[in-house]
Every structure is written in structure tokens, then in C-alpha cells.
Amino acid sequence: MIVREVMTREPVTVSPTADAKSALALMADRSITMLPVVDARGNLRGVVSEPDLLRDRVEPDQRLHERPLPDAPSLAPVHVVDVMTTGVHSVTADTDVADAVQLLVSTGVKSLPVVGRHGSVEGVLSRSDVVRAVARSDEALELAIDDLFARGGLAAWTAHVKDGVAEITGTGPRRQASLARALARTITGVTGVRVREEAE
The missing domain is CATH 3.10.580.10 (CBS-domain)
Structure with missing residues (x-):
């Protein structure tokens, strides 16, 4: 932030x-x-x-x-x-x-x-x-991250937020995982980000 x-x-x-x-x-x-x-x-x-x-x-x-x-x-x-x-x-x-x-x-x-x-x-x-x-709700943060992913061409990635920490899951090249992490960190209220890449 x-x-x-x-x-x-x-x-x-x-x-x-x-x-x-x-x-x-x-x-x-x-x-x-x-x-x-x-x-x-x-x-x-x-x-x-x-x-x-x-x-x-x-x-x-x-x-x-x-x-x-x-x-x-x-x-x-x-x-x-x-x-x-x-x-x-x-x-x-x-x-x-x-x-x-x-x-x-x-x-x-x-x-x-x-x-x-x-x-x-x-x-x-x-x-x-x-x-x-x-203090933004976890649900509001999830929506904001998913919207940002959709606009950023990362529709294969989703977020689950608990206590302000976003767990990002999805499939795609490693650069997409890095981009997803970076984008999630820009959301006001997100206090941490973890990325879990799923097997394609």
C-alpha cells in the first residue's frame, strides 16, 4: 500500500x-x-x-x-x-x-x-x-483481487483471503504467478500474499 x-x-x-x-x-x-x-x-x-x-x-x-x-x-x-x-x-x-x-x-x-x-x-x-x-473485509478483498486478475488477463488465477492474507491459486507460466503476487499486493488492506501453483 x-x-x-x-x-x-x-x-x-x-x-x-x-x-x-x-x-x-x-x-x-x-x-x-x-x-x-x-x-x-x-x-x-x-x-x-x-x-x-x-x-x-x-x-x-x-x-x-x-x-x-x-x-x-x-x-x-x-x-x-x-x-x-x-x-x-x-x-x-x-x-x-x-x-x-x-x-x-x-x-x-x-x-x-x-x-x-x-x-x-x-x-x-x-x-x-x-x-x-x-479493516476491509476478507470478502471485499477477494472481490477486488479477482476483479484485478480478470482485468489483468489472469482469469486462471483466484484469491482466497483470510485475516487479510491472500492465498493465490492458479495455473500458468511462472511469470503469471509473479504477476498475480504483485497485483494482489497492490490491493489496499491485503497484509500478506501466498501463491500456490496448481499442476496443469
């Missing part, structure tokens, strides 16, 4: 000068946890996350205190630039999803911006994007 096959395209972005509370409302409305921060050309300048925008925004509840709390000036961020993170991790659309997942796991971030060659934001890859891809 490569990132372009599972990423969210046309991501929601925000500018550095955007109002921080509006950015938080945008996250709530779109059910997302991170926004790429882009300049006027759409190039990545950083990211802003829920924790960044929540910082100092929730006041203590007076009902839980015996004495009145003193008035204090608000420390909540006003603009995205005040709290955004720069120097962020990102991937490209051609990155192997396995490498992207390793980055997600090792850094603890929930989403990664997907950037083009010149730094423009082309999408976002989130953990939930990967989960949806990997």
Missing part, C-alpha cells in the same frame, strides 16, 4: 493568521484532530492540533471552589501562529504506508500531512485512514 491509496484528499487547512477559536470550531465540525497550517501558496508551514488550541482555554469551575477565584487575564491563544508546531513530520503520496505507520507509532501523532515535491499539502494521512484500509 502507498499513502495516496488511503490518504484523505483535499484536506482542511488553516492559515497562520487564522483565529485560534475558529480553528478549534473547524476541528469540531469536521471531526478531525489536526490541521495543516499553510501559507498563501498552500505550502506547509506547520500543524496545529487539539491540545495546542485547548491550552488555557478552559477556566476552572467556580462551583468547585469555596473561595472565589481571582480574576485573571485570558491566556488562551488568539491566532494559530501563537501555538502551531513547526518542523513537523510529513510524508509524500508515494510513501509506503508501512513506513508512514512506523512514523505515526514512533512519534505518537495521530495524523501526518502529505506534501508534494514543492511543499504543497496534497492530503492528510491519519491513523483512522489506515485502520479503515486494513
Whole structure:
């Protein structure tokens, strides 16, 4: 799997000068946890996350205190630039999803911006994007592989998928077996491939 096959395209972005509370409302409305921060050309300048925008925004509840709390000036961020993170991790659309997942796991971030060659934001890859891809049913994966084989001239080959692992069976030249294996690996959600060649 490569990132372009599972990423969210046309991501929601925000500018550095955007109002921080509006950015938080945008996250709530779109059910997302991170926004790429882009300049006027759409190039990545950083990211802003829920924790960044929540910082100092929730006041203590007076009902839980015996004495009145003193008035204090608000420390909540006003603009995205005040709290955004720069120097962020990102991937490209051609990155192997396995490498992207390793980055997600090792850094603890929930989403990664997907950037083009010149730094423009082309999408976002989130953990939930990967989960949806990997969670495809075995039946759906079988249908996708068989359809790909039919379109690729490999009608003599079929797939049986269990727990994401595809067992490919069929007859034909060794190069067909290699092609069948390669094609099956391109299906989003397939986690392994075994080829069993039947005697002609």
C-alpha cells in the first residue's frame, strides 16, 4: 500500500493568521484532530492540533471552589501562529504506508500531512485512514483481487483471503504467478500474499 491509496484528499487547512477559536470550531465540525497550517501558496508551514488550541482555554469551575477565584487575564491563544508546531513530520503520496505507520507509532501523532515535491499539502494521512484500509473485509478483498486478475488477463488465477492474507491459486507460466503476487499486493488492506501453483 502507498499513502495516496488511503490518504484523505483535499484536506482542511488553516492559515497562520487564522483565529485560534475558529480553528478549534473547524476541528469540531469536521471531526478531525489536526490541521495543516499553510501559507498563501498552500505550502506547509506547520500543524496545529487539539491540545495546542485547548491550552488555557478552559477556566476552572467556580462551583468547585469555596473561595472565589481571582480574576485573571485570558491566556488562551488568539491566532494559530501563537501555538502551531513547526518542523513537523510529513510524508509524500508515494510513501509506503508501512513506513508512514512506523512514523505515526514512533512519534505518537495521530495524523501526518502529505506534501508534494514543492511543499504543497496534497492530503492528510491519519491513523483512522489506515485502520479503515486494513479493516476491509476478507470478502471485499477477494472481490477486488479477482476483479484485478480478470482485468489483468489472469482469469486462471483466484484469491482466497483470510485475516487479510491472500492465498493465490492458479495455473500458468511462472511469470503469471509473479504477476498475480504483485497485483494482489497492490490491493489496499491485503497484509500478506501466498501463491500456490496448481499442476496443469
